[in-house]
Amino acid sequence: xxxxxxxxxxxxxxxxxxxxxxxxxxxxxxxxxxxxxxxxxxxxxxxxxxxxxxxxxxxxxxxxxxxxxxxxxxxxxxxxxxxxxxxxxxxxxxxxxxxxxxxxxxxxxxxxxxxxxxxxxxxxxxxxxxxxxxxxxxxxxxxxxxxxxxxxxxxxxxxxxxxxxxxxxxxxxxxxxxxxxxxxxxxxxxxxxxxxxxxxxxxxxxxxxxxxxxxxxxxxxxxxxxxxxxxxxxxxxxxxxxxxxxxxxxxxxxxxxxxxxxxxxxxxxxxxxxxxxxxxxxxxxxxxxxxxxxxxxxxxxxxxxxxxxxxxxxxxxxxxxxxxxxxxxxxxxxxxxxxxxxxxxxxxxxxxxxxxxxxxxxxxxxxxxxxxxxxxxxxxxxxxxxxxxxxxxxxxxxxxxxxxxxxxxxxxxxxxxxxx
Amino acid sequence: xxxxxxxxxxxxxxxxxxxxxxxxxxxxxxxxxxxxxxxxxxxxxxxxxxxxxxxxxxxxxxxxxxxxxxxxxxxxxxxxxxxxxxxxxxxxxxxxxxxxxxxxxxxxxxxxxxxxxxxxxxxxxxxxxxxxxxxxxxxxxxxxxxxxxxxxxxxxxxxxxxxxxxxxxxxxxxxxxxxxxxxxxxxxxxxxxxxxxxxxxxxxxxxxxxxxxxxxxxxxxxxxxxxxxxxxxxxxxxxxxxxxxxxxxxxxxxxxxxxxxxxxxxxxx
Numbered sequence: 001x002x003x004x005x006x007x008x009x010x011x012x013x014x015x016x017x018x019x020x021x022x023x024x025x026x027x028x029x030x031x032x033x034x035x036x037x038x039x040x041x042x043x044x045x046x047x048x049x050x051x052x053x054x055x056x057x058x059x060x061x062x063x064x065x066x067x068x069x070x071x072x073x074x075x076x077x078x079x080x081x082x083x084x085x086x087x088x089x090x091x092x093x094x095x096x097x098x099x100x101x102x103x104x105x106x107x108x109x110x111x112x113x114x115x116x117x118x119x120x121x122x123x124x125x126x127x128x129x130x131x132x133x134x135x136x137x138x139x140x141x142x143x144x145x146x147x148x149x150x151x152x153x154x155x156x157x158x159x160x161x162x163x164x165x166x167x168x169x170x171x172x173x174x175x176x177x178x179x180x181x182x183x184x185x186x187x188x189x190x191x192x193x194x195x196x197x198x199x200x201x202x203x204x205x206x207x208x209x210x211x212x213x214x215x216x217x218x219x220x221x222x223x224x225x226x227x228x229x230x231x232x233x234x235x236x237x238x239x240x241x242x243x244x245x246x247x248x249x250x251x252x253x254x255x256x257x258x259x260x261x262x263x264x265x266x267x268x269x270x271x272x273x274x275x276x277x278x279x280x281x282x283x284x285x286x287x288x289x290x291x292x293x294x295x296x297x298x299x300x301x302x303x304x305x306x307x308x309x310x311x312x313x314x315x316x317x318x319x320x321x322x323x324x325x326x327x328x329x330x331x332x333x334x335x336x337x338x339x340x341x342x343x344x345x346x347x348x349x350x351x352x353x354x355x356x357x358x359x360x361x362x363x364x365x366x367x368x369x370x371x372x373x374x375x376x377x378x379x380x381x382x383x384x385x386x387x388x389x390x391x392x393x394x395x396x397x398x399x400x401x402x403x404x405x406x407x408x409x410x411x412x413x414x415x416x417x418x419x420x
Numbered sequence: 421x422x423x424x425x426x427x428x429x430x431x432x433x434x435x436x437x438x439x440x441x442x443x444x445x446x447x448x449x450x451x452x453x454x455x456x457x458x459x460x461x462x463x464x465x466x467x468x469x470x471x472x473x474x475x476x477x478x479x480x481x482x483x484x485x486x487x488x489x490x491x492x493x494x495x496x497x498x499x500x501x502x503x504x505x506x507x508x509x510x511x512x513x514x515x516x517x518x519x520x521x522x523x524x525x526x527x528x529x530x531x532x533x534x535x536x537x538x539x540x541x542x543x544x545x546x547x548x549x550x551x552x553x554x555x556x557x558x559x560x561x562x563x564x565x566x567x568x569x570x571x572x573x574x575x576x577x578x579x580x581x582x583x584x585x586x587x588x589x590x591x592x593x594x595x596x597x598x599x600x601x602x603x604x605x606x607x608x609x610x611x612x613x614x615x616x617x618x619x620x621x622x623x624x625x626x627x628x629x630x631x632x633x634x635x636x637x638x639x640x641x642x643x644x645x646x647x648x649x650x651x652x653x654x655x656x657x658x659x660x661x662x663x664x665x666x667x668x669x670x671x672x673x674x675x676x677x678x679x680x681x682x683x684x685x686x687x688x689x
Contacts (some may be wrong), residue, residue, distance in 0.1 A: 156510070375677050
């Protein structure tokens with residue numbers, strides 16, 4: 001089972017009610033069988049079996065934990081990892097570190113059994129209200145909301161509304177990004193909110209006021225609605241350059257191995273979460289420094305004698321943040337896009353991404369929907385080559401570290417390709 | 421079609437662009453094509469920017485200058501554009517867009533002047549007589565197309581679409597991606613833009629997809645539709661120049677994408 005600090009499963013299980021005990025055991029058996037059959041770690045199937053036998057299992061398992069939930073369109077897996085590292089300063093942590101973020105995966109992670117003090121849990125956006133109800137968290141981090149997989153997911157503002165409705169009675173401290181109007185609106189009905197100025201480069205989903213529909217004014221980093229007065233709250237915490245500013249105006253340098261502005265933002269939110277549990281920002285940030293790659297993301301691998309950095313970008317906001325962290329031209333760039341169910345089957349979003357920013361890079365295009373990408377790049381006036389595989393791209397790429405950017409299943413395929 | 425007041429004989433008389441279609445001078449104002457993208461702040465949810473980018477690219481490849489005017493919903497819609505694009509959006513922004521367009525009146529005046537208007541999904545519904553808004557109420561549209569939209573009771577129409585375009589328009593098979601709950605009914609004043617081969621289109625069960633009359637078009641197709649169907653983008657440019665041919669422009673990657681999507685849509689998933 002993923003992400004557990006301890007193998008001391010026995011002591012913890014003994015304290016569980018009978019029904020929960022049976023459910024956890026059955027889940028473990030199902031997971032083991034699935035794993036033996038070569039179908040991944042088996043954690044999700046195990047969680048499904050366990051939840052079926054005991055629908056209250058999630059609540060039971062989180063009963064003895066200080067739970068932190070993390071949700072967002074982008075950055076939730078990385079931030080979950082950063083928070084987990086930070087909180088380990090205060091006690092053992094159990095976490096769904098591999099990104100299985102729906103109820104079954106969360107149940108499996110918690111049922112891993114441990115003497116953990118903290119449960120740091122990444123939650124899929126849709127399930128946040130439900131998981132928040134079941135796990136009674138002490139803190140919930142809300143990082144950002146933007147368009148993602150519109151052919152199957154709810155529309156973006158509807159998601160914000162779902163959060164707003166589902167979280168308004170929670171006793172948890174909400175740690176929310178004040179620079180994202182949709183997140184701010186979702187959080188502003190909650191009792192206790194810690195506002196973090198974490199930034200949000202992508203603005204295209206928040207031009208109309210989530211509250212009244214008025215046209216949003218966005219001078220500089222500020223935002224407000226002229227019609228109803230809904231506006232950016234004064235932040236308690238802020239990301240300023242490469243420093244976290246705490247509520248007492250202390251400035252703490254962020255030294256991450258993870259690249260990019262988005263991860264500086266994730267670290268800032270994580271420091272604010274850690275502070276809720278009494279972990280000081282300097283301690284939290286120092287611990288975050290140990291995180292090098294998260295579920296393979298940002299990993300620099302050696303493949304066919306070349307350095308290839310694997311970057312995940314699932315939606316327009318994610319691509320925008322990714323473009324800002326890659327090496328400048330003439331670093332070769334590989335783009336890979338799939339449109340399986342897990343990616344969303346509609347590729348229209350490619351046209352919301354400013355591929356024009358790749359001008360000057362040698363570009364190689366691959367993946368299931370490489371032709372959609374080819375048309376997109378042609379219209380952007382860029383030079384590019386369409387290739388059949390990572391191997392072909394790497395063999396013909398000019399010198400330099402290669403930046404490989406892929407969406408969800410395309411990223412998994414890249415990871416598979418580089419280890420085989 | 422009415423004859424516009426500003427004309428530039430330049431492109432209309434350029435032999436590269438073929439003969440004029442209607443014996444009237446080009447409706448293009450100034451020396452560049454004015455492409456107006458209506459309300460990107462509200463109606464740009466499904467990569468709709470792509471339609472503006474493709475029109476711009478296809479025009480520039482023919483040596484035309486292009487001025488793109490993105491009109492936010494707190495600005496007035498200029499009446500002097502050549503091609504107006506209006507895209508898809510979520511239910512609430514759609515209601516706000518309809519309200520603001522009705523109050524502004526610019527798009528209606530442009531239509532009276534014979535402007536070319538190409539609309540997609542939520543934008544298509546807004547051009548009609550009415551649609552059902554996010555509050556479940558009947559919301560008046562702009563009445564630029566004789567269509568009205570009700571809310572489908574069944575599953576949302578989501579997936580790849582193939583359709584044969586109205587033969588009068590002389591366009592190749594249409595490919596795109598639909599994602600809507602609305603059902604659009606066509607009145608006497610419009611013709612179906614296409615007839616569906618795969619997918620749902622207007623959702624009325626009669627196989628129609630989209631609607632058009634004169635130079636006003638509506639479709640449910642995303643993709644974006646002009647990236648999947650550059651011939652439709654070229655048609656809009658030809659209408660703007662009032663010519664019946666354009667100099668050739670490379671379509672290698674579009675053709676490859678089209679072949680792939682047409683084959684994929686034909687396969688049972």
